[in-house]
Amino acid sequence: MPETLIANLKVQRYDPESDNPEVYYQDYEVEVEDWFTVLDALIKIREEIDGTLSLRCACRASICGSCAMRVNGEAKLVCKTRLDSVWSPGESVTIDPPGNMPVITDLVADFKPFWDKVRQVDPYMQPTGPVPTAEYLAPNKDMVHLAGVMNCIMCGACVSDCTVLEVDDRFIGPAALAKAYRFVADPRDGKKKERLGVLNDDTGIWDCTRCMQCVEVCPKDVDPMGRIMVMRDMAMEEGFTNTSGARHTESFYNSVKRSGRLNETRLAIESMGVLNIPGQISMAPVGVKALIKGKLPNPLDHKIPSKAAVKKIVEHSEEPSK
Amino acid sequence: MKYAFWPGCVALGGTPELYQSTKLVLNKLGIEVEELTNATCTGAGVLQEKNKKLGDTLNVRTFAQAEQMGLPIMTICSTCQGTMAQAQLAVINDDGYLAEINADLADEDLEYHGNTVTKHLLWILVEEYGLENLKKHFVRDLSGLKFAPFYGCYLIRPSDALGFAEVPERETSLERVIESTGAEVVDFKGARACCGLPILFINQNNSLKMVATHTGTAKDLGADAMVTPCPLCHLNLDGYQGKAAQKNRASAIDLPILHLPQMLGLAMGFTPKELGMNKHMVSTNRLRDHVEALAAPAQA
Numbered sequence A: 001m002p003e004t005l006i007a008n009l010k011v012q013r014y015d016p017e018s019d020n021p022e023v024y025y026q027d028y029e030v031e032v033e034d035w036f037t038v039l040d041a042l043i044k045i046r047e048e049i050d051g052t053l054s055l056r057c058a059c060r061a062s063i064c065g066s067c068a069m070r071v072n073g074e075a076k077l078v079c080k081t082r083l084d085s086v087w088s089p090g091e092s093v094t095i096d097p098p099g100n101m102p103v104i105t106d107l108v109a110d111f112k113p114f115w116d117k118v119r120q121v122d123p124y125m126q127p128t129g130p131v132p133t134a135e136y137l138a139p140n141k142d143m144v145h146l147a148g149v150m151n152c153i154m155c156g157a158c159v160s161d162c163t164v165l166e167v168d169d170r171f172i173g174p175a176a177l178a179k180a181y182r183f184v185a186d187p188r189d190g191k192k193k194e195r196l197g198v199l200n201d202d203t204g205i206w207d208c209t210r211c212m213q214c215v216e217v218c219p220k221d222v223d224p225m226g227r228i229m230v231m232r233d234m235a236m237e238e239g240f241t242n243t244s245g246a247r248h249t250e251s252f253y254n255s256v257k258r259s260g261r262l263n264e265t266r267l268a269i270e271s272m273g274v275l276n277i278p279g280q281i282s283m284a285p286v287g288v289k290a291l292i293k294g295k296l297p298n299p300l301d302h303k304i305p306s307k308a309a310v311k312k313i314v315e316h317s318e319e320p321s322k
Numbered sequence B: 001m002k003y004a005f006w007p008g009c010v011a012l013g014g015t016p017e018l019y020q021s022t023k024l025v026l027n028k029l030g031i032e033v034e035e036l037t038n039a040t041c042t043g044a045g046v047l048q049e050k051n052k053k054l055g056d057t058l059n060v061r062t063f064a065q066a067e068q069m070g071l072p073i074m075t076i077c078s079t080c081q082g083t084m085a086q087a088q089l090a091v092i093n094d095d096g097y098l099a100e101i102n103a104d105l106a107d108e109d110l111e112y113h114g115n116t117v118t119k120h121l122l123w124i125l126v127e128e129y130g131l132e133n134l135k136k137h138f139v140r141d142l143s144g145l146k147f148a149p150f151y152g153c154y155l156i157r158p159s160d161a162l163g164f165a166e167v168p169e170r171e172t173s174l175e176r177v178i179e180s181t182g183a184e185v186v187d188f189k190g191a192r193a194c195c196g197l198p199i200l201f202i203n204q205n206n207s208l209k210m211v212a213t214h215t216g217t218a219k220d221l222g223a224d225a226m227v228t229p230c231p232l233c234h235l236n237l238d239g240y241q242g243k244a245a246q247k248n249r250a251s252a253i254d255l256p257i258l259h260l261p262q263m264l265g266l267a268m269g270f271t272p273k274e275l276g277m278n279k280h281m282v283s284t285n286r287l288r289d290h291v292e293a294l295a296a297p298a299q300a
């Protein structure tokens, strides 16, 4: 007979209808099997210990995207997360609702801001040109590529843990930007340039810090950050180059091309835009202090001995691929 | 122990105190390094936005140089480490891609066979040098001090490129090294967060909010300093902390940000000045006075 396993779950609770609504943690001890997922344990608590515990779930097979929440501080799809991957006997595992969204009750968050942002990117095909006699066709390889993004189940794990949304709720965010990419990269869509023009604005593609949190927590390998990076390149290719983000990437690129190394001082100046006087002044106090401390990097490049070879590699990579 | 040493552009540029303190510490530990003076920037993920293959090519070029030297690579920057790990992952299981890249390196007589191991100094200490060995070089007990760890995104994510499944101790390596000095670890969520540097020149308000949140939280939890293996994090957390506090908090934060080798150097008995702590933007004077008041270091 195997021993009985007792798991300790520390669950965030919140009841907006109580006389004195407040967020608190409740500890539950529940008997589990070694094959349990975190969701199995939560459902067992609700069914056998405390019928007032609210949570969302439906398919229990990582298809519907209902059950994203934080496990030990990181967003997970709990039906896809084995309990023994986040908990070991003797310890407790902490469960919170997904982050960056208002909590309705217990582990249930309000997804309205999530859906509003998805709507904001016009998530439907906008073909232009003559209407074909049969369906709109796309090459197989494009569809295989797009399938990687279409795997998104709109679970919100990426949005929950996005570091920029934590400080700025206006950022369009990883899920909606991945959705935008799904249309930008679709050869049947006729609004690529218009879409990129909108995404190029404030709160769009350039506001991402590249922290990779969305890549790490996505249960479907959608790689939202990777899609954002590709759209940055596409936006620059389409001629949207007058943003500090585009200038930042350009400056970095040119520095490596010239010298093989990064030139931080020029990066700062060129990102702001040489003519952005208020921007330059806002950076200045730190620059001046750095100068006094003798550590402002030399605005001339730090060149490496074989910079000619590096320049050649860079130039070669700029040639259109055969 | 000998490594091909890639200091990264930031240690050679904006944070010279990192280079200086690393050299002192490696010397003390008897770890030999040969600097990769002809390597390029890793691209830091920024170059890769514009041209991923170019980023991979430049990193493979560096791996090939180390392979020729017959040495593993040591990095001292989370961003370098992460970017190089991602490049290694991209070529290691794709012979066709590696061959394409090698063709571009032929001019310099370089060819990469996939064998270079690249590790951050932090990992080398935990996995190869060993904390017990490290402690033998410590002459100043830092107990009584509280340090908040700050890894930098690229040393934490994506976990598959960083080999966390194979080497689980990497995930908590910074906490372990801090403890080895006797100091107490400040446990806070920001340890694995983003410092905001990549958007400093793009959306400064958001970037400064991140700086204020992480340094402010650590300070409120009683930290005497924050310790980071990432000089890019240092640029933002130290350089912009004053401005971040002004814009986002009622009071100053004044939390010194130490590079990992500076903390090790303090435990080894070096003076704060030898470790370049006078070059920081946030004053390290209080920490200096505290450390210098600790029992004079015994001779090692």
Ligand code: SF4
Residues within 6 Å of the ligand: A158, A161, A162, A163, A164, A165, A173, A174, A207, A208, A209, A210, A211, A212, A213, A214, A215, A224, A225
């Ligand atoms: S990489 Fe960008 S979109 Fe993804 S979580 Fe980080 S900031 Fe958000």
Ligand code: SF4
Residues within 6 Å of the ligand: A151, A152, A153, A154, A155, A156, A157, A158, A159, A174, A175, A178, A217, A218, A219, A220, A221, A222, A223, A224
């Ligand atoms: S991108 Fe991934 S994490 Fe984000 S909503 Fe889609 S499936 Fe969930």
Ligand code: SF4
Residues within 6 Å of the ligand: A262, B007, B008, B009, B010, B011, B040, B041, B042, B043, B044, B077, B079, B080, B083, B232
């Ligand atoms: S990643 Fe950063 S420090 Fe590393 S080489 Fe590039 S710019 Fe330099």
Ligand code: SF4
Residues within 6 Å of the ligand: A209, A210, A211, B078, B079, B151, B152, B153, B154, B155, B193, B194, B195, B196, B197, B198, B230, B232, B233
């Ligand atoms: S924390 Fe900041 S500088 Fe450090 S790796 Fe992340 S983004 Fe880069």
